[in-house]
Amino acid sequence: MFQQLSGGKRWLLVSSLSLTSALVSTTTHALTLNLLHFSDAESSLLTRTGTVSPTTTPPTTFEYSGVGLFADLIDRQRNASSTDFDLLVTAGDNYLSGPQFQASLSLPEGQQFYDAKALELFNIDVGGIGNHEFDFGPDVLARFIDPEGDGTGFRPFVSSNLIIPDNNPLKGLIQPSTIVTKTVNGVQERLGVVGVTTPLLRSISSPEDVETIGDVVGTPGFAALANQVQTEVDKLTQQGINKVVLVSHLQNINEEKALAGLLKDVDIIVAAGSDTRLANPDDPLLPLTGETPVPSYPLVYDSNTGTQVNSLAAVTGEPVLIVSTDGEYKYLGNLQVEFADGRVTSILEPESGPKRNTSLDGLAPRQDLVEQVQNPVAAFVDRLKQTPVGVTNVPLDSIRTNVRAKSTLAGSLIADAVRDAARDGAESVGLDPENILVGIQNGGGIRNDRRFLPGDTISEFDTFDVLPFSNFVSVVTDITASELLEILERAVSGQTAPDVGGGGQFLQLSGLEVVYDVTSPAQVVTADGIITTPGSRIQSIFLDPDNDRTGQFLYDVAQGGFLLNSDQGLFDLATINFTANGGDNFATLANIPQNRKFTLSGVTYQQALEQYIRGNLGGTIDESDIKSGEGIRARDVSSLVAPATGGQVIVPGDGNGVSVPEPTTLLGLVAVVGLTRLKRRRAN
Template identity: 30%
Template sequence: MGSGNTFTLQLFHAADQEAGIPALDDAPRFSAVLNALKDEDTDGDGNPDYPNTLILSSGDVYIPSPFFFASETAFDGQGRGDILIQNELGFQAIGIGNHEFDLGTGNLADLIQADEETDYPGTLFPFLSANLDFTTDDNLAELVTEDGQEASDIPNSLAGNTIITVDGEKIGIVGATTSTLPSISSPGDVTVRPLEFDSSNPEDIAALASEIQASVDQLLAENPDLNKVVLLAHMQQIAIEEQLAELLTDVDIIVAGGSDTLLADETDRLRPEDGVEGPYPILKTSADGNPVAIVNTDSNYKYVGRLVIDFDENGIIIPESIDPNISGAYATDEEGVLAVNGTPDPEIIEITDALREVITEQDGNIFGRTEVFLNGTRGDVRTQETNLGNLTAEANLAYAKESDSEVVISIKNGGGIRDNIGQILVPAGSTSSDEVERVPPQANELTGKEEGDISQLDIANSLRFNNDLTLLTLTAEELLEVVEHGVAETAEGATPGRFPQIAGFAFSFDASLPAGDRVQSLAIEDDEGNIIDVMVENGELVGDPDRTFRLVTLSFLADGGDGYPFPDRDRVDLARAEDAERTGEATFAPDGSEQDALAEYLVANFSETPFEREDTPPELDERIQNLDFRTDTVLEGGRDPLLGTNANEAIVGSGNEFIYSSIDDAGDVIDNFEVGSDRLVFTELLASLGYEGTDPIADGYIQFGSEGDSSIILLDPDGREGSEPARPFLSSTALPVTELDYTDNG
């Protein structure tokens, strides 16, 4: 108990564990930090500082991935390793997320239930969701148990809520799942309430709150001595949990999930690659005028969330009792383990070692090479064009064209890209994101993999869902509707999974305009980037709205996933059955799947000559142009004769100076240049970067490279000695590198 009539609760929490390859190390370290904090005894009396402890998660405890599938070999069933880790960590109840349904309700049922033949215990905790009716699904109906029971009495089950008694105090635990579940996963015949849901509609948020409130009210009515409630909410966007906090009554703490939002206070040491996305905790006022604490940490076992908070005699939280030196986000990197003097749980090490052995075999199966980091970071692929998004969209397009030469467009969702291909290296002792280095995949001595090699494991880890490829025919009007849908939820702080990654066309959009009216320019392009059809100009559809385009997308999206409004016209599904004969150079994934498409594309294009397109920030993105960050050049085809300022300028003849004054001037293609007469002037640009030297080439600020027939001038904002990478600034189709690399031209 706390002092006087107060009750002190220690809540350890996580969300979105969804293990990828990094979890082989992060999950054991998570156990080390969790157990060290749980056993903390600062006064040396032999008792933990905070004995009244809960361990909870708000869902997405697994995701289809190499980690997940390795359990088939290691533990006689897909995903079992993930569940065994949750059991060993001691989670007492878990709110059910969307990824639990990704492989269907039969798979979920198999993971919940025990299997005596293989000595698999199933879930030693209940999965919770108050707004899902599991009884309507044949696979899950038998696992449903009555609400309001003690969590320790209902393992291997599904419920809306449960009770955990701590030191004689009942604490109600309620689960809630995003109502967008049918459009982002595969919940079978599970009934989702409310049936219709738009996160931008306040009435729909209120309807969701009503479903949750009914479960809270039931718990309180059946347990008059219960006055503390924790909501495990898996809403995908933390803004929804914040709205729910203000609509609900009698909810004290909300553990958010699905958004990977890293909340932290000023005392928390974060991993160097991470940044704070909000205060820990977020404090709101409920509909009955009482404080509500919202907590969340980043995903993938990267942080242990810890909230130590007092309740008064009426079960109301006391925000002033939160000590930032105790509560907050605890990093689970090596430094984090050392800071708490933690020791990884040997049982979890045994689990991850078994999975590692299976996974390592896949890392020696090489399909291509890259000289650059391939960006699959969640916050990027869901908000902007990335080089990995481009690469996999191009791979799908190339694969589709082999079956149908009329295919010209590729669209996929950024949410389907689950990880980078490459590594994020943090220098020893680093505490700044500025010092982080993003590099190509690293060598693996165990398998013979060399630095830059792209393996089966890299592909499968990034494209974990391995969606099938589908061909469709769309009119111009329908295509515009699809692209508008892709950017409809783009907003500051939002990371919508529907955000598109594309090939075969380019478009610009203005996120400040109403959804449905954001696309300003759209042009269909050939393989060389030349415009072959202007479809949208100045925000208006141009030409015949009924002209058609053949495209390739993912079957998930073609089936309405992420709410995409694809028509079913002339549909052809390219994927072959799992047990069908596999053709080509890559046979680890079924023909016609996105993993297979990427592997074959890498073999054909980047097995000898490595992929070398650096990722670019939104200011330099050309395929998807966000007008919050740059000017619209889509209809110029990305091939300006000269764009030395923010205006479009064509310089003809000799004796000209191409003057660059800002990093915003990037993206030109110079096809009109005479050595000895024309000059590239970077003086003002270099000054804007703080460069005071005399030889920017020797100092590494200006570098040179090539791509195909083009010479590339790269700009490094902090020179050869800095940590920032050099990025493409402009290119020339008229000059070889040897002529560009000439100081009189620079």
């Protein structure tokens, strides 16, 4: 139940668990639920222009996405009938780092974020919580829900498996569940909404002291997740609630499918986080390349057997329906079902299905959303495009085939920026900046195939365009020699020839010089993160914090491998949270305990690059600012590059009285190749 406050601006949720069945009648008659749902909006507030695929002559363009059109779509799908219960929910990832969300972060304290304003103008009933809500930490999420800071959210947000400490700003703003009460045909009807958030939260976002209950499918902890959700459902049913919707942000629809077989008294699961575009053959999709349906909408599960069936008629117990749509305000899911005595008895067709958000269907942007959200966000983004960060005097590019295959100037610059940001923020998380000797940036995080020529100005928008994700600067402490070798083997495992192939895992480096041999066996990692073949491509690892090729050898096949204890902690490693937590199937990083990982809340890799160019480089990028940046920091053994020069010992002894040998120089390219091959022959 909601109480309107302060001129309709905000709503106070009356505790769902304090309502008694005496207040409202429990449904014992037929009721039509008109469920409207969306998720993964991810700050896609502005309308986009697309080109119809297959291509027409001349090409046909159309408008899609954006909150203005989406509001009109919601209005169209809301059923004005007094016999229907309209319910509008989101299932998480309501915002995402990028130029459009930056418009909200730039607002003064107390002003509502544009993403929240959109949800309020849509008049959502309940919001779910995803992983991206925590990308900037609990403080920003609390401001999103409660911009005025008075402890009252603008709408109820739910998640049943979050453990929120008493002193956390989110305490009281996120509830396990809520009850939505509406008058239908003169009768007050009640429906329960429960939330659940991915248990991977700590590994893919920055929740700080917020914990999660449960784990993913295939682990013992998945039963704990299901039990936690069931406990909250039981609290609702004990109050006479016989219609329950679960808004679930578990990142993979297979998680929701597994959950459907374990829960009782849940009628509908809104799955989110995977952008699964459930649809039937007659549901029109956006005419964009790759916009294919996943059959069908909805998925029907039998609670008795926990298995998917083809229709309600095949259900032997209680039916559980799963719905999901693509994100970024591209689709509004619309499920219309009839209930009788709390059980879904029919799915209304053709009313049910994903509804595309496009001008092709006669939608027109709703003016309140245009004026209060789209116009100010568009103006902010335009200012980003007009705001210079610096000028480059060297060619820089984010071409996919380059940054995923070889050391580039742009990639090296970004890795240097990530390391510098980590050093700047180290003391805020209790670390010593002097220990952060190396930085890595995965090639997959560098996007959009941009080229900047000497003399080009790089705008603030350009930095977002090249580094678009909510990747936050992180530090992994006490990287050992053996861990470093495994990480680097994974980095070069996708190469098919010198400077060719690779994948998102290829690393742009700062503070390291690595030589590999693409003809040697590559590391093999299973989908579930098990290294089955260690790989033997890495030929030498040269620690070079100044990127001037005067550092220290840590590993060199020509000298017998490790030049120090392989279990010795070498340094702290700067990277982004995606990579630190094992993204791109970096199994070694995934298995490093969380107590060795620190994320700088609110410092994205985009911000690191912008601040590095503005501050450290004074707004001008010269070749001397990216020492050894092109084709040297990571290269195949066949590359004609002069050998590095050993300098002072950077890594001390291993603490057990074992000294580290003085660094030596490579004996020349030909000699190294010969020694390496000779060593292999002897090993065989």
